[in-house]
Structure formats: C-alpha cells, structure tokens
Amino acid sequence: MKKRLPLIVIFSILFSYANAQSTSRLTLKEAIHIALENSLDYKIAVNRARSSYWNYESYKAGFLPKLSLNGTLPDYYRTINSITLPNGQNNFVSQNVANSGINLNLSQNIGLTGGNISVGSSLRRIDNFGNFKNTLYTSVPLTISYRQNNLFYNYIKWQKKIEPLRLKEAQREYLENLEDISYNTVNYYFNLLFADIQLKLDQQNLRNIDTLIKTTQARFEIGTVQLNDVLQSKVSLLNAKKAVANSLLSLQTAQQNLIRFLNLEKVEELEIELPDSITFFDVSPAAALEKVKSNRKFIIEFQRRRLEAEQAVAATKSETGPSISLNANIGLTQTGNTFQQSYSDPLRNQSITIGFNVPLVDWGVNKSNRKRALANLELEKNTITQQLLSAEQEVNYQIMKWSMQKEQMEISKEASHLSQQRYDIALQKYSVGSLNYTDFNNAQLDKDRAVTDYINNLRSYWSLYYLIRRLTLFNFESNKPLQITDHLFQ
Structure with missing residues (x-):
C-alpha cells in the first residue's frame, strides 16, 4: 500500500501544489496515461509493433499451401517467322496463331x-487460322513436382528458429517503448514543474526585495545602515526582475514542450500538481538481474x-562447398484435336534432374569467405558478451541509486524545512535591523536551493521508478511482470 509522505513545509508555493483541488490541473499519472494513449511516440511504437506482428504472420503463412490460378486468354499473333523444315532447311512461314x-x-x-512440393493441372489450346486451320489441345491432368536448390542447406530450418525470436523481440521492444514514453513524460512534466516553481520563487523574491528595499532606504536615511546595503538591495532588485523574466520564458517553453509531447490539441496552458505521493520498495541487484535475463528484449536479440x-556460416559453407540440387516431376499428359481427346488415356509424364556443383580451383576465395563468416560469428559472440556485461553494470548502478534515493529524499526534505525556518528568521531580523543584507541574501539563496x-x-525518484521498470520490464511495487494489455500481437 502506498504511504503518502507528509508535505514539505517550505512556503505557500508547495502548499498550493499539494492542496489545490482544481479539476483543470494535470497530475503526473494522468500525463503518463495520456502519453500512453495519445502521444506521437506511442503511435510510432504501435505501428512498429503491428509491422513486426504482420511480418511474423507472413512468415507463418509461408508454411501453408498456396493455391494459384493463372492463364493466357489468348496470346494471339500473326506474323512471318523463320522455321526449320524436317529436311534441315530454313524457310519463312506465315503464322496466324492464338495460344x-x-x-x-x-x-x-x-x-x-x-x-x-507442388501439385498442378493445366490445359493448353492452339488455334491455327492460316491455310491449314486446326485446333490442338494439350492437357496435364495431374502433375506432382518437388524442387530443392541445395540438399545441404535448409534455409527454412533456420527461419523456423529465428522468426519466433523476432516476434518475442518485438513484443518486448513494444513494452520497453511504453516505459520509455513514461520515462520521457516524467522529464517533460518535471521540466514544467521546475519552471513553474522557479517562477513562483522568483516572483516571491521580487516582492520581498521590493518591500525590503524601502525599509533599507528608510534606515539609510536615519543612518542605521550603510550605503553598501542600499546599493546591494537595488542590485538584488534588478537581478530579481531579470530572474522573473527568464523564468517566465522557461515556463512557457516547458509548457509547450509537454503539450506537444502529449499531442494535445487546442490546449494552451497546463496546470500541474506536485507528485509527492511516493512509495519506496526494496529491489535487490540479484532480483533485478534475474528479471533482466527473463524479460528484456536484448536477451532475445542476442539469441537471434x-x-x-x-546461419551465415552454414549458408557460406553451402555456397562455397559442393552442392546438389534436385528437381523431380511425375504426372499425366495427353494431346488431341478436341477437349475430350486431350483427357482420354493420358500418358505418363515424368522427369528428374539432379544437378551438382563442386568447386575445384578458386585461388582461396571460398576459403576466405568461410573464414570471414566464422570470424563474424566469433565477433558476434564477443560483442554479445560485452553488451550483456554493460547491461548488468547499468542495472546494478541504477539499483544502487534507487537504494539511496529514500535517504536523499529525507535529507532534502529536512534541509528544505530548516532553510525555510532560517529564511523566516532572517527576514524578521533584517526587518528590525539586527541582520545585514548580505546574510539575509544568503538565507534567501539557501532557501531557494533547498x-x-x-x-x-x-x-530523480520518478525517473528511477520508471527507469527500473524499463530496465527489468517488471513492476517491483506490485511484484508483477509488465505485460501487453492490447491485442497487437494476437
């Protein structure tokens, strides 16, 4: 169960973020939800996933029977062609034929x-329209054929191993893309939040300095402060005005960036809330690495x-070594002057062709190609090992940061509370003249930094929260793996 941390007592800015109930405000969870349904990054991720899915469906369809019907109705030509007569002489003959x-x-x-393997049936008709008019039919009622280019290399066997991995890889890539969108939403959201808070800080500082400069001037006139304090307060006023202008520009830029990322139309302004409802949970490096090896895309990618x-090694060996091809056909055929005659008492029609190729002298080309394929295989193995180690190091580093985050949050919360108290005391002391302007200014800077x-x-908390989800594809808060909830891969 989530435990809501007590709100940090800084000043009215943070109270307004924590307590406001305006329905027009956007929470971090709502922003992530919108990004996962409406952002352009999400639409790109969906289209990539669909493309991978249909590629796999196309691969599976390659193992299903394919039925096709084709023909020519008709192929007509009338011309004079050179033909060889039975006595061996060549002659020009006028032809008027339709096939x-x-x-x-x-x-x-x-x-x-x-x-x-294929099973087929065909029928052909020839019509002569010249001086010797006749019609001839040739039929193949049934023919069974088998073709294989190389008996020593089975491309389909390799595809049956690789293509399912491509689909799994696409599924995990889709989940990783969704977590990337959540992570990027956190960045855009906090860019706007930081800009908004910074603007309010600068506006409050400007109001305070504008009020205190009058007090400083009055005290200077009665001789209780030096001219240096007056000048320093005026410089601070100018700097405060400049800071407000810069913060306003940063706020507008961050707001438009978030609106564009969420792909929100007809939205000019956003009001966001402070996402201070956080939960800490333990994640051990060993458990994280186990989830990485079980869930991450790159594990499947390495296998592929x-x-x-x-496969490249096997293909190279088959291309550079001896090979045997096979083409076999058995069936029935007949011919006649009528359609019925072309199917009466069909004759056996069969053929078989076995081809071979044996490289004899190639001056080392084939050997070089085989060696290169083997070297590429070893290179790929070493690259995979190196990338796996880098991934493990990244996971360990982020888990270490997560384990320290709770302490960092508590320290920054306490520091903010103390710096706010110090600023309040400094403001009171300066107002009554018991503190110089330099010390007051330092208290203000410390408060802003806190x-x-x-x-x-x-x-950092929310970035790490979604980064760990992305690195492991596992939700350690609910102790459940991340899963695809739509029907992209079904």
Missing part, C-alpha cells in the same frame, strides 16, 4: 527438407543475432 492456356497450382514449402551469425533540490530529488 490459350490455364494452370491451377497448389504448392507448399517443406520445413523438414527446405524444398517445395547469434543464430543469424550461425526548494529546487527537493524538486530535483522528487524528479
């Missing part, structure tokens, strides 16, 4: 062997890259 044909084919890839490197330090620590 028509239709083919029905059912084919399927065979994953076990890497070949393709290694398989692709091994406020911004608290906000920065709060920002």
Whole structure:
C-alpha cells in the first residue's frame, strides 16, 4: 500500500501544489496515461509493433499451401517467322496463331527438407487460322513436382528458429517503448514543474526585495545602515526582475514542450500538481538481474543475432562447398484435336534432374569467405558478451541509486524545512535591523536551493521508478511482470 509522505513545509508555493483541488490541473499519472494513449511516440511504437506482428504472420503463412490460378486468354499473333523444315532447311512461314492456356497450382514449402512440393493441372489450346486451320489441345491432368536448390542447406530450418525470436523481440521492444514514453513524460512534466516553481520563487523574491528595499532606504536615511546595503538591495532588485523574466520564458517553453509531447490539441496552458505521493520498495541487484535475463528484449536479440551469425556460416559453407540440387516431376499428359481427346488415356509424364556443383580451383576465395563468416560469428559472440556485461553494470548502478534515493529524499526534505525556518528568521531580523543584507541574501539563496533540490530529488525518484521498470520490464511495487494489455500481437 502506498504511504503518502507528509508535505514539505517550505512556503505557500508547495502548499498550493499539494492542496489545490482544481479539476483543470494535470497530475503526473494522468500525463503518463495520456502519453500512453495519445502521444506521437506511442503511435510510432504501435505501428512498429503491428509491422513486426504482420511480418511474423507472413512468415507463418509461408508454411501453408498456396493455391494459384493463372492463364493466357489468348496470346494471339500473326506474323512471318523463320522455321526449320524436317529436311534441315530454313524457310519463312506465315503464322496466324492464338495460344490459350490455364494452370491451377497448389504448392507448399517443406520445413523438414527446405524444398517445395507442388501439385498442378493445366490445359493448353492452339488455334491455327492460316491455310491449314486446326485446333490442338494439350492437357496435364495431374502433375506432382518437388524442387530443392541445395540438399545441404535448409534455409527454412533456420527461419523456423529465428522468426519466433523476432516476434518475442518485438513484443518486448513494444513494452520497453511504453516505459520509455513514461520515462520521457516524467522529464517533460518535471521540466514544467521546475519552471513553474522557479517562477513562483522568483516572483516571491521580487516582492520581498521590493518591500525590503524601502525599509533599507528608510534606515539609510536615519543612518542605521550603510550605503553598501542600499546599493546591494537595488542590485538584488534588478537581478530579481531579470530572474522573473527568464523564468517566465522557461515556463512557457516547458509548457509547450509537454503539450506537444502529449499531442494535445487546442490546449494552451497546463496546470500541474506536485507528485509527492511516493512509495519506496526494496529491489535487490540479484532480483533485478534475474528479471533482466527473463524479460528484456536484448536477451532475445542476442539469441537471434547469434543464430543469424550461425546461419551465415552454414549458408557460406553451402555456397562455397559442393552442392546438389534436385528437381523431380511425375504426372499425366495427353494431346488431341478436341477437349475430350486431350483427357482420354493420358500418358505418363515424368522427369528428374539432379544437378551438382563442386568447386575445384578458386585461388582461396571460398576459403576466405568461410573464414570471414566464422570470424563474424566469433565477433558476434564477443560483442554479445560485452553488451550483456554493460547491461548488468547499468542495472546494478541504477539499483544502487534507487537504494539511496529514500535517504536523499529525507535529507532534502529536512534541509528544505530548516532553510525555510532560517529564511523566516532572517527576514524578521533584517526587518528590525539586527541582520545585514548580505546574510539575509544568503538565507534567501539557501532557501531557494533547498526548494529546487527537493524538486530535483522528487524528479530523480520518478525517473528511477520508471527507469527500473524499463530496465527489468517488471513492476517491483506490485511484484508483477509488465505485460501487453492490447491485442497487437494476437
């Protein structure tokens, strides 16, 4: 259960953020929710996920039978062609011919062997319109064919190993993209929050200095302060006015950046709340690394890259070594002057072609290609090992920061409370003339730094919160893995 931390007592700015109930204000959780439904980053992530899903569906469809129908109705030509007569002489003959044909084919890839088997049927008709008019039919009622380019290399076997990994990789990449969106939302949100608080700090300081400069001037006239204090207070007034102008520009810029990131239309201003309702939970490095190895995309990516490197080695060996190809066909065929005759008493139609290729002399080209493929495989293995170690180091570092964050929040909260008390006392002392302006100014600077330090620590908390989710794809607060809740991969 979440435990709401007591609000830091700084001054009215933070109280207004914590206690205001305006319905027009935007909380951090609401901003993240909007970003995960409406931002351009989300739409890009969805489209990438859908593309990966349909790529996998296309791959699976490659193992299903494909039925196709094609033909020519008709192929007509009238021309004079050179032909070879039975006696071996060449002659020019006028031809007026129309060819028509239709083919029905059912084919399927065979994953076990890497070949393709097909079953087909075809019919062809030739019409001669010249001096010797006739019509001829040729039919193939049934034919069964098998083709395989290389008996020693099965491309389909490798794809069956690699393509499912691509889909898993895309699923985890989608989850990581969502966590990236949450993490980026935190940055944009706190940019606006920091700018807004800084503006209020500067405005309050300007009001205080404007009031105190009159007191300083009056005390100078009666001789209780020196001219240096008067001059210093006037310089502080000018600096305060400059700070307000700069803070206003920063606020407008941060506000527009958040609006654009959330892809909000017809929104000119946003009021945001202080996200100080936080929960700390323990995350051990060992548990985090276990979730990383179970959930992260790059673990699947490493497996895929290694398989692709091994596939490249196998393909190179098949291309540079002996190879055997196979084309076989068996079926029935017949011809006749009528449609019925072309299907009567069909004859056997069969063929088989076995081809081979054996490299004999290539002056070391094939050997070099094989060695390069093996070297690339070893390079990929070493690169994967190095990247895995870097990922583990990153996780350990972020978990260490998280374990220290609770103490950092408590320290910054206490420092803010003490600096606010010191500022209040300094303001009272300066008003009655028992404190010089330099000491008062230092108290004001310390108070402002304490406020911004608290906000920065709060920002670090939420950044680490979503960064750990992104690094592990696991919600340690609810002790549940992150899962895809839509139907992109179904």
